[in-house]
Amino acid sequence: MDKNTLLTALGEFPQKTPLKSRTLESVDCGSYFREKVEYYTEPDEIVRAYICIPWNRKLKTPAIFCHHQHDWNFALGKSEVVGLAGDPDQKYAVELAKRGYITFAPDAIGFEERNWSGSTFETCYFELTSRLVKGRTLLAKVLHDASAGIDYLESRDEVDPSRIGFIGHSYGGRMAIWAPAFDKRIQASVSNCGCVDYKDSLTRDAGIQMEFCVPNIMQLGDVEGVVALVAPTPLYISATDQDKWSRGAEQLVNSAKSHFPQENLKLRVWPGGHVFTKAMREDAYQFLDRHLL
Numbered sequence: 001m002d003k004n005t006l007l008t009a010l011g012e013f014p015q016k017t018p019l020k021s022r023t024l025e026s027v028d029c030g031s032y033f034r035e036k037v038e039y040y041t042e043p044d045e046i047v048r049a050y051i052c053i054p055w056n057r058k059l060k061t062p063a064i065f066c067h068h069q070h071d072w073n074f075a076l077g078k079s080e081v082v083g084l085a086g087d088p089d090q091k092y093a094v095e096l097a098k099r100g101y102i103t104f105a106p107d108a109i110g111f112e113e114r115n116w117s118g119s120t121f122e123t124c125y126f127e128l129t130s131r132l133v134k135g136r137t138l139l140a141k142v143l144h145d146a147s148a149g150i151d152y153l154e155s156r157d158e159v160d161p162s163r164i165g166f167i168g169h170s171y172g173g174r175m176a177i178w179a180p181a182f183d184k185r186i187q188a189s190v191s192n193c194g195c196v197d198y199k200d201s202l203t204r205d206a207g208i209q210m211e212f213c214v215p216n217i218m219q220l221g222d223v224e225g226v227v228a229l230v231a232p233t234p235l236y237i238s239a240t241d242q243d244k245w246s247r248g249a250e251q252l253v254n255s256a257k258s259h260f261p262q263e264n265l266k267l268r269v270w271p272g273g274h275v276f277t278k279a280m281r282e283d284a285y286q287f288l289d290r291h292l293l
Contacts, residue, residue: 001225067172077111
């Protein structure tokens with residue numbers, strides 16, 4: 001899959017805009033402090049996020065973009081990965097902050113504070129369809145937003161811009177493949193339970209997530225082509241053997257591995273369903289440690 005051809009399929013991306021960021025609150029969480037911040041991702045659009053900063057840190061500290069899951073729970077986004085709500089197994093921004101990283105968790109469009117439809121899917125549906133009729137895609141928008149988040153990280157004096165990572169489960173796991181394919185400032189990425197390709201999604205129990213609905217994308221290739229575009233950036237595909245969003249993980253990695261140095265593409269298939277267990281997270285953190293510390 002050629003990147004320029006894929007960019008054409010994604011349609012026009014939003015234009016970069018000044019961040020004009022500000023801090024809304026700061027909370028002491030023990031070994032780190034958590035700030036709630038906001039910044040602009042488009043001239044008329046504000047994104048809110050949490051950033052967790054260890055008290056005991058070096059002058060320039062590696063940072064991890066922590067993308068939240070989907071779970072059809074549009075009331076939750078950034079708050080879940082920082083441990084303020086939801087599933088405790090999703091608070092990887094907290095665990096990584098305690099490990100010494102600066103962690104960053106924004107809301108994706110349609111989730112939590114970026115959902116104007118009363119916590120329903122209607123926001124995402126509108127954001128998809130209103131773009132498709134104009135020849136644009138929601139995927140271009142969410143990739144733009146991820147890059148704006150990295151712009152924000154680079155604006156922080158505490159962050160080492162040469163050591164920025166990415167991690168996510170489910171929706172976040174998908175973004176952990178797509179984001180480093182397009183933004184080479186990401187130096188290592190972990191995708192958990194989000195590696196299913198398009199052809200294995202064409203079943204009624206799976207389907208295509210709205211954010212990844214791109215007209216004619218399968219005529220260009222499939223997700224293994226996106227994985228190849230990540231190379232040579234270190235990428236860990238963490239999958240499970242009973243998860244529909246992990247289907248085809250081994251084939252996906254085998255198709256793309258020739259593009260990577262051997263040590264930079266890792267696959268591990270765990271027993272279980274659509275989960276991110278403590279053991280899975282620890283293995284993910286060790287991968288990030290190897291490539292960012």
